[in-house]
Amino acid sequence: MRNILLNVDSYKASHPYQYPPNTTHIYSYIESRGGKWDSALFFGLQMFLKEYLTRPITQAMIDEAESFWQGHGEPFYREGWQHILDAHDGYLPVKVCAVPEGSIIPNHNVLLSIINTDPKCFWLTSALETALLRAVWYPTTVATNSWQCKQVILKYLHQTSEDVGQIGFKLHDFGARGVSSLESAAIGGVAHLVNFLGTDTVSGVLAARKYYHEDMAGFSIPAAEHSTMTAWERDREVDAYRNMIRQFGGAGKLVAVVSDSYDLYHAVDHIWGEELRQEVIDSGATIVVRPDSGDPTTVPVDCVIRLGEKFGYSVNAKGYKVLAPCVRVIQGDGININSIGAILQKLADKGWAADNIAFGMGGGLLQQLNRDTLKFAMKCSAAHIGGRWIDVYKDPVTDHGKHSKRGRLGLVRRDGAYQTVPEDEAGNDNLLEPVFCDGKLLRDWSFADIRARAEG
The missing domain is CATH 3.20.20.70 (Aldolase class I)
Known part of the structure; x- marks a missing residue:
């Protein structure tokens, strides 16, 4: 149950084969799209990072995943996972940025972003969605x-x-x-x-x-x-x-x-x-x-x-x-x-x-809450394909409440209000801090820090 390769929804296994040719980077974000309350107290990411992403994958994990997917009816992108093991010593080449834990952020704002750092691992961002979104929505809610x-x-x-x-x-x-x-x-x-x-x-x-x-x-x-x-x-x-x-x-x-x-x-x-x-x-x-x-x-x-x-x-x-x-x-x-x-x-x-x-x-x-209590979602909003960045988004005509944001994002506070803006526009005011990169925890929040932030 600790194998991050299998900490996914089944359909994720086929996704590495579905992106356009020459895709090198996938950028995704997490937000609360509304729900029961108008703000969210962001908390819990650090537990997931420490428990799962600071530990390298192993050959045994790859072999276990291949055996499972062969019996389960889904393809297995073995060469991608083997590349992570061989080129990165098993540490996942992704960068995660997030608001400081304990922050109370109005809904409809970016709380977290994730992007792959190795162009050969563009598929990894989406592969982590199931585990990462669950790691955020439940403790935050x-x-x-x-x-x-x-x-x-x-x-x-x-x-x-x-x-x-x-x-x-x-x-x-x-x-x-x-x-x-x-x-x-x-x-x-x-x-x-x-x-x-x-x-x-x-x-x-x-x-x-x-x-x-x-x-x-x-x-x-x-x-x-x-x-x-x-x-x-x-x-x-x-x-x-x-x-x-x-x-x-x-x-x-x-x-x-x-x-x-x-x-x-x-x-x-x-x-x-x-x-x-x-x-x-x-x-x-x-x-x-x-x-x-x-x-x-x-x-x-x-x-x-x-x-x-x-x-x-x-x-x-x-x-x-x-x-x-x-x-x-x-x-x-x-x-x-x-x-x-x-x-x-x-x-x-x-x-x-x-x-x-x-x-x-x-x-x-x-227990009496779920992902829809605060309408949490993780969506891809940008992709680097053929040497250029493109905006990626959805806007279903049947439910505009499920529209997603476009581009690489930043969070700023201006005139006392939080705003999600393009990453380049946020600049040094960006409240999304790098918290994890390539297997290393970059921020290690104390509980005292988090309590003080939530109290403030």
Whole structure:
């Protein structure tokens, strides 16, 4: 599965034979052509470059690919791949330029360009499309989704809270089990961590460590699941909760306890709010009550209000109520960007600050999106044929939204606005930086750099 020669769509195998005679260079670019949001937080390319393109191909890879294509019904351009092995020691002769990771770029602008550096390898640019586009659209879309959620939460923090600095732990990644693979969890998980500090997706933290020099990008807390609570049986539900306090409580500690195994409101009103009330207060910890069923826009609001009745609250300088420090709520069921906004609005309408709640997001964060969420595409826009550059483009009469850009491209920022312009016109103002060339990584962004750029 690590053979870059086979990291393609099947039809790519026949493409080296389809270009016009005397083709020497193919230039392609990637952009978001629109979609759910008007901008994209570019992220994730460095993982792909390090994992796949800084490693040379081998004779064994070529032989494996030839055997596969012979059985699969497609031609294999062995001489082209053999040339890469013999002339370039297996390192792919391409140059990749991209905006710095963490940049937030309005849609319909070039984010990345790629061109072959060896005239004999004009076909290689297109051969990498499948892998390269996937390496960009998924982490960029997750990072953008997470960033957009952050803006919603920030809106309500600015409106209702005195502590906007708590934003880093307001959206927790619950998505590891809901994605299609471990690699997806790692890529999507680290994309979320560009914007937040809370996660239960271990592979995302490890990806930040492996690819972006960040030793510990995300954090978690002890938390209950239904099995650890229901194993105590219903008659001993109070003992299950008491055990969580005693095992994980302490000054400054946070402990999350799922509380809807039987009757959420009974648990809030009578178990947490009466039987265990003093133990919660005396523990010094913050008990984070987690509802996990019912209407996700109503139930957590009810929990905040009920906890306020039992544990009390203060009123901040903005006139909104904040629960006693010993209790909070986290909602992890049915969370997406729309339900986050609805919950925070309901809380605000009832006079409660955003301080009182955090969110856990699973499928809505890492899985319920696709390439069309931001309409990502990689297209050839220029070709060097017979000694001259020609513009290459498409403009389907049946869907002008799929028109592609022409020529070699640059990205500039003028008068505060990003613009895609011809490469020659961009000159020294071109924001597309060389990040990879002929097997060598030219930029090695740290996670701190990327977070700062996204924050700015």
